[in-house]
Amino acid sequence: MHGYGWRRRVAAIMVTGMLVVGTAGAVWAAAGDDRTLTLPLRSRRLVTNDQGYQVWKVETVERRVPASETALVLCDVWNKHWCRGANERLAKMLPRMNEVVKALREAGVLVVHAPSDTMDFYKDSPARKRVLDVPKADPPQAADHPDPPLPVDASDQGCDTPPDKPHKAWSRQHPAIEVDPARDAVSDNGRELLGLYRQRGIRTIVIMGVHTNMCVLHRSFAIKQMVRWGFDVVLVRDLTDTMYNPGRSPYVPHEEGTRLVVEFIEAFWCPTVTSEALLKAAGKG
Numbered sequence: 001m002h003g004y005g006w007r008r009r010v011a012a013i014m015v016t017g018m019l020v021v022g023t024a025g026a027v028w029a030a031a032g033d034d035r036t037l038t039l040p041l042r043s044r045r046l047v048t049n050d051q052g053y054q055v056w057k058v059e060t061v062e063r064r065v066p067a068s069e070t071a072l073v074l075c076d077v078w079n080k081h082w083c084r085g086a087n088e089r090l091a092k093m094l095p096r097m098n099e100v101v102k103a104l105r106e107a108g109v110l111v112v113h114a115p116s117d118t119m120d121f122y123k124d125s126p127a128r129k130r131v132l133d134v135p136k137a138d139p140p141q142a143a144d145h146p147d148p149p150l151p152v153d154a155s156d157q158g159c160d161t162p163p164d165k166p167h168k169a170w171s172r173q174h175p176a177i178e179v180d181p182a183r184d185a186v187s188d189n190g191r192e193l194l195g196l197y198r199q200r201g202i203r204t205i206v207i208m209g210v211h212t213n214m215c216v217l218h219r220s221f222a223i224k225q226m227v228r229w230g231f232d233v234v235l236v237r238d239l240t241d242t243m244y245n246p247g248r249s250p251y252v253p254h255e256e257g258t259r260l261v262v263e264f265i266e267a268f269w270c271p272t273v274t275s276e277a278l279l280k281a282a283g284k285g
Contacts, residue, residue: 035067035108037281041234041271044263056267063232067108071193071202072101074113075209075216077177078170083159085254089241090210094176097208097239100275101177103282110200111180114209114221115173116188122172126181130196137195142228146268150213151260152250158211158243160254190220194229206273208236211243213261223269237262237272 040060047057077097081087105111113127122128152158157166173179179186187193196202205226209216216235217223226233244257252260266272279285 034069037065037067037070037107037109037278039063039065039234039273039281040277041273042237042266043271044267046267056263058266061271065204065232067104069201070104070204070206071110071112071197071200072104073205073207073209073221074101074111074115074173074177075207075219075222076114076116076170076211077174077209078115078118079172079174080169081210082167082169083157083161083164083243085159085161085164086210086241086243090174093239093241094174096275098177099284100208100236100239100278103279103284104206105180105183107282109206110196110202111184112193112221113173113177113179113184113186114188114193114219115170116215116219117168118170118172119186119188122186125179125186127179127184128186131185131187131192134192134195134199136191137198139191139194140229142225143230145224145228147224148264148268151264152213152242152244152257153248154213154243154245156245156248158213158245158248160245160247188219188221190222190225193221197231202231204232204234206234206236206278208239208275210241212240212258212265213242213244216240217265217269223265227269233270235262235265235270235272236275236278238274238276 039062041063042058042060044056044058046054049055074097077090081090101111119128185196207216207222215222223233223235242258242261244254246253246257262272276285
């Protein structure tokens with residue numbers, strides 16, 4: 001199930017001695033004039049155990065990532081959502097999100113704010129113009145990639161606080177997340193960001209935000225598209241949330257639904273990392 005580009009690149013790096021398998025925390029390392037983040041990345045692989053049963057094996061691989069070749073993307077961290085439950089869960093994550101943003105920015109990572117459908121709010125922002133000044137790039141042919149169904153049913157839009165109904169409640173990114181106009185980028189368009197990434201030499205995309213089973217997977221700048229375009233993508237597993245109603249399959253608590261989606265991503269799309277590991281990598285933990 002894992003004949004993907006990420007694992008091929010990992011294998012190549014292991015041969016050159018640039019990567020170590022283990023579970024140690026993230027640390028700083030030197031790479032010429034560029035700072036390097038060493039991140040413990042967790043993924044899942046289907047294997048046959050000693051008793052002949054198929055089981056999912058959790059693997060942690062430490063990957064050294066140059067900060068200058070890394071982007072941190074905040075997916076749809078809106079100022080307001082139409083679902084009260086979604087707002088309340090995001091509010092708990094916002095301080096930690098901003099802490100990670102500040103730490104990685106200081107480390108030299110490109111911070112990309114991607115609050116979809118709010119670009120008019122940022123039309124005069126230098127962070128928005130920074131992206132628009134780069135010509136849109138022609139995308140590569142998207143690689144074939146297995147795309148099994150998600151483990152949770154969100155066909156009802158996934159809100160667990162009825163009677164909330166879908167509508168556009170957002171107008172900008174949440175103000176709790178600081179935007180640095182001198183260094184950051186603002187875009188909700190994968191083609192725009194592809195041009196910026198190519199200009200900056202970005203190879204690794206770390207993504208956090210909401211919602212894991214919807215926007216974080218499916219936006220043009222998010223996991224599925226970027227994996228298919230050949231980027232190394234990493235999900236911050238403790239700074240994300242799902243749109244999932246426990247009244248739908250698989251009929252588990254909301255937090256369990258989020259865990260199932262994260263594990264699905266680790267099995268089929270990309271590895272994950274914790275905010276604690278990111279902060280340690282930036283020398284803040």
